[in-house]
Amino acid sequence: MGRARPGERGPPSPGPAAPPAPPTHRARALALLGALLAAAAAAAAARAYARHTEAQAAARQESALKALGTEGLFLFSSLDTDRDMYISPEEFRPISEKLTGSTPTASYEEEELPPDPSEETLTIEARFQPLLPESMTKSKDGFLGVSRLALSGLRNWMTAASPSATFAARHFRPFLPPRGQVELGEPWWIIPSELSVFTGYLSNNRFYPPPPKGKEVIIHQLLSMFHPRPFVKTRFAPQGAVACLTAISDFYYTVMFRIHAEFQLSEPPDFPFWFSPGQFTGHIILSKDATHVRDFRLFVPNHRSLNVDMEWLYGASESSNMEVDIGYIPQMELEATGPSIPSVILDEDGNMIDSRLPSGEPLQFVFEEIKWQQELSWEEAARRLEVAMYPFKKVTYLPFTEAFDQAKAKNKLVHSILLWGALDDQSC
Known part of the structure; x- marks a missing residue:
């Protein structure tokens, strides 16, 4: 290339590179189509x-x-x-x-802890009266094909599996409120419910409960005093155990609780038979560090005419071979015989003291009187636990006659519900 003559311009000097042209709509559409095809292929795979x-x-x-x-x-x-x-x-x-x-x-966490010779223990007794057969409305012998074999597990359950058992006070630590939660009547979950009305229910075709874990262990051990096959979590919602504080002192709590659990009364080759009390309720008075238990009681309420649901299979199909009935059990209760006491008594120098007097009588322990600073009534605590299990109970439900008086006073209609069992426990 020659030089430019005077008065003529030479070729322009190369400038900076121009930015790349933006992608066209066609290119973007192709990219989007490729992504959709890849997603569709992955979904198909x-x-x-x-x-x-x-x-x-x-x-x-x-x-x-x-x-x-x-x-x-x-x-x-x-x-x-x-x-x-x-x-x-x-x-x-x-x-x-x-x-x-x-x-x-079992390899439960609590049982793996080495025993402490100085820790306190308490004895719990089981009181059990079997279900009244005449309270079952449908399942008389020969009615609806019900046989004695189908009800054999129920008929043979006449006494508690363990009339008495001893526990360490520390085993009841799961009943303590969560850290920072010391509000009277404020519910917390000891065992959260894993089911709801939207998640369905667990299989009926089971005989043996899964190994309990964590806070389930003490409840499983307690319920095993009634029968060897307790299921700490029921097949239907609401499951689990809920609790709240009903009294507080400087060193002690009173905790009220409600537990939904059930039992499997059959073993192979029989078909499963489920025994589901309406609820277990009760209270425990324990020190804030769970080293001392002053009182404990757990029971199935018996103030209603029906308080147990029973469901059993009479064939291999869960959906078409299921029978159900409701009945009444007069007594199903656990209660501590007294406050927890030290397993070993030591003097000021750490030497062991004989737990019996020279006369042979056991030493008598004197317990200080607990002065409660805050208290909540049993009825109000029970209502709050009921609402925690069944949120629909936030609405006030009234006896039949009282409902009409309220409706007349407020000029409102009456919504009447007629049930075979109770809507607010597991017997329905």
């Missing part, structure tokens, strides 16, 4: 995998049905708690313990 998994499960179930038969598959399913069509060693444990006659070996 996920659906295909799910169908493949379901087909495998169906094939395993069909194979098991051919090998075991309907009743055998029913028993297998009751042990297969995770529904993976395999019985793991943990799932087989209840059958193994039953065949060998061994007792369950």
Whole structure:
């Protein structure tokens, strides 16, 4: 290229590079289409995998049905708690313990703690009167195909499994309020409910409760005094245990609680039979550090004419072979025989003292009188726990005759509800 002549302009010098042109609408549309196609392919692959998994499960179930038969598959399913069509060693444990006659070996957190010779213990007694057969309205012998075999677990349950048991005071620590929650009548959950009216319910086809964990342990141990197969969490909502403070002093709390739990009265080869009390309620008076328990009582309320729900299977199908009835149990109660006392008595020098006098009589402990600074009535505490379990109880429900007086005074209509059982406990 030659030089420019005088008076002529040379070629322009190269300037900075121009920015890239923005993507066109077409390019953006192609990118979006590609992303949608990729998402659709991933969703299709996920659906295909799910169908493949379901087909495998169906094939395993069909194979098991051919090998075991309907009743055998029913028993297998009751042990297969995770529904993976395999019985793991943990799932087989209840059958193994039953065949060998061994007792369950628990690895609960509380039991792993080494015993403290100076800690206090208390004795709890169980009082049990069996369900009154005449209170069952539907399940008379021969009625609706009900047989004595179907009710055998109920008929054979005549006494408490453990009339008496001893516990360390520290085992009741789960009844203490959460840190920072010292408001009278403010409910908290000892065992939260994992179900609601929207999440359905747990399978009826089970015989053995899952191992309790954490705060479930003490409640499981207490309920085991009645029957060896308590389920700390019921099949239906609301589950769990709720509590609130009813009295506070410098060193003690009074805690009221409400527990929804149930029992499985049958074992293989019989079909499951569920026994669901309307509720367990009660109170505990314990020191704020749970080293001393002054009083404890747990019971099924018996002021209503029906207080237990019973459901049982009479065939391998959960949906079509279920029978249900309601009945009345006069007494189902646990109570401490007295305050907790030291297991070992030491003098000022740390030497052990004989717990009996020279006459042979046991030493008598004198307990200080508790001076309560704040108190809440039993009725109000029970109402608040009831609302925690059943939020619809925020609305005031009245007896039949009182409702009309209120309706007339307020010029409102009456909404009447007629039930076989009680709407605000587990017996309905």
